[in-house]
Amino acid sequence: MRKLLKSMSLAAMFALCGTAMAQETVWHNPLDVPAGKTFVHNQAWNEDGGNYARLPMRAKDKVREAVWDLSRNSAGITLRFKTDAKDINVKYTVGGGMSMPHMPATGVSGVDLYRDRDKGFCFGSYSFGDTVRYSYCVDRGVRPGAMEEFTLYLPLYNTVNEMWIGVPDGSRFEFVEPEAVKPLVLYGTSIAQGACASRPAMAWGNILSRNLGMPLVNLGFSGNGRLEPELIDKINEIDAEAIMLDCMPNLIGRSSEEIESLVTEAVKQIRKVHPDVPVVLIEHAGYSNAPTNEVKFYEYDHSNKAQRKAYEALKTSGVKNLYYIERGDLGVLPEGIVDYVHPSDLGMMRQATAVERHLRKILDK
Amino acid sequence: MRKLLKSMSLAAMFALCGTAMAQETVWHNPLDVPAGKTFVHNQAWNEDGGNYARLPMRAKDKVREAVWDLSRNSAGITLRFKTDAKDINVKYTVGGGMSMPHMPATGVSGVDLYRDRDKGFCFGSYSFGDTVRYSYCVDRGVRPGAMEEFTLYLPLYNTVNEMWIGVPDGSRFEFVEPEAVKPLVLYGTSIAQGACASRPAMAWGNILSRNLGMPLVNLGFSGNGRLEPELIDKINEIDAEAIMLDCMPNLIGRSSEEIESLVTEAVKQIRKVHPDVPVVLIEHAGYSNAPTNEVKFYEYDHSNKAQRKAYEALKTSGVKNLYYIERGDLGVLPEGIVDYVHPSDLGMMRQATAVERHLRKILDK
Incomplete structure (x- = not known):
């Protein structure tokens, strides 16, 4: 049974847009920004040189250890980017266990990509390992060469260490900075x-x-x-x-x-x-x-x-x-x-x- | 983080009705029935001496192997029983993997108990191991000494080998046979x-x-x-x-x-x-x-x-x-x-x- 569902998932994985396999993927690190700037959304504090955590370092000695540890989880954190690529890849490493008995790996440790324009859900085939990988094919409703904006939701119950977003070589790609609006x-x-x-x-x-x-x-x-x-x-x-x-x-x-x-x-x-x-x-x-x-x-x-x-x-x-x-x-x-x-x-x-x-x-x- | 949620679950586990710990549990096997009788509900065929499967043995050579293998999973199968016990325990063994990346162990391999009278959900604290165990405390809305009827939903994506339902020694307990109504x-x-x-x-x-x-x-x-x-x-x-x-x-x-x-x-x-x-x-x-x-x-x-x-x-x-x-x-x-x-x-x-x-x-x- 597990084999069957796994093979369905693999079939979906290879039903990508098609061109990606032949092209080199260029990886972008959301934390690779000049000092004082950030591409991390829904994060109240951005003063520790870049991470996907929810409290700043200076809170470490102020809150209980359990709160501090949980604040490392990326719940609610998102990234936004614009690209004209149809193949979008995400890879990252996490610090905790992949799943819980009552919450699947996709919720504990997975990511979710939505197209901003129409809130269109972009299913990504995934594999959970030392590096977690998601591959998306977003090729419907796009205008040739036009940039589309996306939101990526980060894992709810895991700590993201390093993350990269990859698009085929030659595609345009840029992260979107958070707007200055009150959260x-x-x-x-x-x-x-x-x-x-x-x-x-x-x-x-x-x-x-x-x-x-x-x-x-x-x-x-x-x-x-x-x-x-x-x-x-x-x-x-x-x-x-x-x-x-x-x-x-x-x-x-x-x-x-x-x-x-x-x-x-x-x-x-x-x-x-x-x-x-x-x-x-x-x-x-x-x-x-x-x-x-x-x-x-x-x-x-x-x-x-x-x-x-x-x-x-x-x-x-x-x-x-x-x-x-x-x-x-x-x-x-x-x-x-x-x-x-x-x-x-x-x-x-x-x-x-x-x-x-x-x-x-x-x-x- | 996993440790924290696990400890919550263990806390719930020990918040049982209280008396069970001190009393011996008497275990009942739903397959322990006279020939020709069954306590397994939603099962179209009951001719192989008792199991939680969905096709009869004589179909084995008629359907593809994948269909046959999946027919061993207990999806949709339920048990019903009456008891005056407030502590209800379930233990069983399964034949396949406990979870999938997008479906938690509770769905793939878990069980669910509902009280028939009011369709009241009875949360059971659980542990998934060589033997899967669920412990329920159902003590609200019951009349002292009165029998309550329950439905137990079996795992959706796993094969149940042996299962027992246990109540404290001295409690009344009986399985309910399926009614002769068309499904x-x-x-x-x-x-x-x-x-x-x-x-x-x-x-x-x-x-x-x-x-x-x-x-x-x-x-x-x-x-x-x-x-x-x-x-x-x-x-x-x-x-x-x-x-x-x-x-x-x-x-x-x-x-x-x-x-x-x-x-x-x-x-x-x-x-x-x-x-x-x-x-x-x-x-x-x-x-x-x-x-x-x-x-x-x-x-x-x-x-x-x-x-x-x-x-x-x-x-x-x-x-x-x-x-x-x-x-x-x-x-x-x-x-x-x-x-x-x-x-x-x-x-x-x-x-x-x-x-x-x-x-x-x-x-x-």
């Missing part, structure tokens, strides 16, 4: 980081960013989205369009008072630096097995009630531009979850769609 | 077999079966759903409520005439034995990268046009109870696909919902 910021858990999307573009933050046409800084840290002041400090350094706090699933086991306090302090800490930026509190989307398991029902219900209480008190105390998205609005349960809590692409799409609806209203877009 | 039959490709659902219950045939409350015989064979007369012969042995033919993705590369002929002959062959059973022809749901790749666009478009032509001709020639579901109706593309063609849970849900809508009309349900 959305998403601080959260494994779910925000992207577990368990089948491929990077299907993490809900990435769907949201694509659908709104806005950059999004992903600060999802698996098991470690705990509303810590050290992290809020980092968020406060970002000139954000809106800040989403989606940490409830990582505050399970805390008392109602602790959760209220964490939410309240986080919002107040943001307000000290950003008096007006919209802050969106997102509820725990729930557990898939809450209808059949006592503990799971009480856990999400408890954390949501505590966050709600903090929200009401903050509103009453006069905090403006504070928003709240309820679990019922997210509509993730239960078929949209792969295990007890991590959304499949079905859950990811539902969560992204719900948050997009709220943000369009909040940002008047 | 739906789904003949198709890797997609019908279940690639790339994140877990077995999310294969579109299983969603459909669950939502309609009808048994469904899954004859999806990865890469090998080719409308062969030998397979139609086997389908003709089944007293079906409806027969779905969903083979277009495996007829890529064939001429229009070949596809027309295969569709026409398959329908005629069914009509010789079953003059009235509804036959549903399903279009190729399309390729995710069809907007960006010439070949992929023409491939699905070509096969769908050929099948459509056969359908029109059959209708004109007077064949009754023949139905047709168009690609546009399925609504799978492009975000619902993990690679170029295999649906994620998002695509699976869309396909299941669309086919359900048609079947409710066809079967007046």
Whole structure:
């Protein structure tokens, strides 16, 4: 069975545009830029000489080791480039394991290429090895010789060390710099980081960013989205369009008072630096097995009630531009979850769609 | 990062109902039945002394080796049982690889437990090893001492050798025999077999079966759903409520005439034995990268046009109870696909919902 699916994948691999095999591939390194410049998108800090990580070196001693380690994963990071090539190749090395039992290699360690003009998905045949390789054939809807712009979504749950994008010799190719627009910021858990999307573009933050046409800084840290002041400090350094706090699933086991306090302090800490930026509190989307398991029902219900209480008190105390998205609005349960809590692409799409609806209203877009 | 998610999973594993650890587990083998009886659901043939396979031994020399090998996979097979236990354990051995690069172990080799009464999903913590183990805690919404009925979905892309279901000593437990009702039959490709659902219950045939409350015989064979007369012969042995033919993705590369002929002959062959059973022809749901790749666009478009032509001709020639579901109706593309063609849970849900809508009309349900 595995052999059969593998042979299908190989067949697709050789169904390339055709010319690439005969031509030399020229490889471009997105980190090969003059100092002070960057081609890495959705990255809030670009001060360490170029990488695909999510926190700057100077945060290393400020945050817990687990947060720091997870910040090396490239969740939410994208690259953009223009080319007239029809054959596009990506090769890179990663620092962690390729897959998880409930999340395939394509999601944990894979990349995703989209054509910007029409948000057209470009399937890439792939091989996962010491070097991960993707080969794309993009030859429909292109005008001869014209440059097309693309977005490449980087791995959700792995650390990208070195990456190159290759096009046939003679093709034009240039990386696109990030625009100077304010990003959305998403601080959260494994779910925000992207577990368990089948491929990077299907993490809900990435769907949201694509659908709104806005950059999004992903600060999802698996098991470690705990509303810590050290992290809020980092968020406060970002000139954000809106800040989403989606940490409830990582505050399970805390008392109602602790959760209220964490939410309240986080919002107040943001307000000290950003008096007006919209802050969106997102509820725990729930557990898939809450209808059949006592503990799971009480856990999400408890954390949501505590966050709600903090929200009401903050509103009453006069905090403006504070928003709240309820679990019922997210509509993730239960078929949209792969295990007890991590959304499949079905859950990811539902969560992204719900948050997009709220943000369009909040940002008047 | 893997360590972190693994530790989350282990934490969930030990958050069981509590009593199980102290009590001996009594294991029940679903194949331990008197001759002529079966506890295996959605299996059209039960004549080989008990297994979780999809074709009978006497088909071995009639079908191609690839089809035979794939027929050993337990796609679509379910077990049902009643118990008053809150702790439910499953252990089994499998014959193939645990995962694929684009489909996680939970989908390829995992099981899924649902409570029948409310279709409540029961998350099971799992470990994949020489023996695969799932542990469930189902303690919400149950009445003390009352029996609850459950459905267990078996692995989509692996062969189950031996399986046991365990409950604490002293609990009541009994397997439920299949009811004598006509099943739906789904003949198709890797997609019908279940690639790339994140877990077995999310294969579109299983969603459909669950939502309609009808048994469904899954004859999806990865890469090998080719409308062969030998397979139609086997389908003709089944007293079906409806027969779905969903083979277009495996007829890529064939001429229009070949596809027309295969569709026409398959329908005629069914009509010789079953003059009235509804036959549903399903279009190729399309390729995710069809907007960006010439070949992929023409491939699905070509096969769908050929099948459509056969359908029109059959209708004109007077064949009754023949139905047709168009690609546009399925609504799978492009975000619902993990690679170029295999649906994620998002695509699976869309396909299941669309086919359900048609079947409710066809079967007046």
